[in-house]
Amino acid sequence: MIPLGNKKSARPDANYTVAEGNRRICALKLLSDPDLAPARFRKSFERLGDDYTPIKSVPAAIFSDFESARLWLLRMHNGTQGGIGRKDWNADQKQRFDGGTKNKSALALLDYAEQQGLITPDQRKGKLTTAQRFLGNEVFRDILGLDITNPEEVGRTRPKAEFDILVKRFIKDLIERKEVHSRMNREDIIRYARPLSSLQGVTTVRIEPEALNSTSAKTKPKKPKTKPSKPERAKHVGYDDEVALALKALGNEKLVSLYHSICSIELEHHTPIVAVGTWSFLETLTALAGRNDQTSMDAWLSKAKLQAYDIKGDTVTLQSVMRRVREYGNTTKHHPLAALFNGDQLNNDVQTLKPVMLKAIAEAAAKAG
Structure with a gap:
């Protein structure tokens, strides 16, 4: 037990926090005052309380602060240690006590899942490490929509x-251990994560971060902000399932690998390399679709080509976007100083060229067949 506030001395009128034995103290409190229990357990505690004789005192060791008590807690819960300690803590309990920030996101998500009835206490045993392996992957967290800016919330x-x-x-x-298991590496996790954004009922809508234990749905809505929030910058080039499936059907390993890479590499610190990768991807794709070596990508994407692809509308824009990708990719690769650093622009260019990419993949498949 540790004195709270400024009351450092162990006096009968001091308030204390319990460092060990929280569940036992909780049980005593509920027996003394069943109204503190959750509604569904209240009657059970009332019945138990009828035969309960209040405890007037309990033996306790008093420490001046938590650090002083830490050594004894570790001795008690790090195994029997030849009789020094007692019952082992499981992985979740060890994380709550001494896990730092490393596994807090996984612990918080498993707690949330248990509260929502998605996993039982027995089912979550041994799952913390695997959950953390996935949640340590930025692409997976982004698709899931998990914010760990504040590890404490x-x-x-x-x-x-x-x-x-x-x-x-x-x-x-995670429970079934077929699609999610501890042997999966970073690339495996990204491949697992990508299709999740296409699950039925999942949209592209994003909101300001809300705590997992937020009760905002039960409270009055907040007043709208008077100052608009700054748009969030693109973290990666947007991955498109339709394009990915078309590339897989084409069967060109180089294109599949390039597309996977440009959509996986973080833009904030790596935009130049993604720009070169995007240029290489489109050069390869247009070559497979019939472009010869003497014709640039944007020259290949002529008005006649767009008409043949049945792409209507502002064709000049598509040509200028293709030119921009070529020029920035070429400049970034060959110039000693100049490079593309605008990740948002690159992401927008790739999304704009989606209809061209799909038609070019189809043409490449026809030529290969």
Whole structure:
């Protein structure tokens, strides 16, 4: 037990926090005052309380601060240690006590899943390390919508209903250990994560971070901000399932690998390398679709080509976007100083060229066949 506030001396009128034995203290409090229990357990505690004789005193060791008590807690819960300690803590209990920030996001998500009835206490045994392996991956966290900016209050950036769809799927796979297991590396995790954004009921809507234990749905809505928030910058080039499936069907390993890479590498610190990768991807794709070596990508994307692709509308814009990708990729690769550093622009260019990419993939497949 540790004195609270400024009362450092152990006096009968001091307030204390319990460093060890929280569940026992909680049980004593509920027996003494059943109204403190959750509604569904209240009558049970009332019945138990009828035969309960109040305890007037309990033996306790008093420490001046938590650090002083830490050594004894470790001795008690790090195994029997030849009789020094007692019952082992499981992985979750050790994390709560001494895990630092490393596994807090995984612990918070598993706690949330248990509260939502997605996993039982027995099912979550041995799952902490695997959950952390996935949540340590930035791409997976982004698709899931998990915000760990504040490790002490893990939040979500998707509406609750959509977040729950994604968490439910991840927890199901975590329990079954087929799609999610501890042997998966970074690339395996990204491949698992990509299709999740296409689950039924999941949209592209994002919200300001809300704590996982937020009760905002039961409270009055907040007043709208008087100052608009700054748009969030693109973290990666947007991955498109339709493009990925078309590339897979084409069967060109180089294109599949390049597309995976440009959509996986973080833009904030690596925009130049993604720009070169995007240029290489489109050069390879247009070559497979019939462009010869003497024709640039933007010259190949002529008005006649766009008409043949049945792409209508502002064709001049598509040509200028293709030219920009070529020029920035070429400049970034060859110039000693100049490079593309605008990740948002690169992401926008790739999204704009999607219809061209799909038609070019189809033409490449026809030529290969």
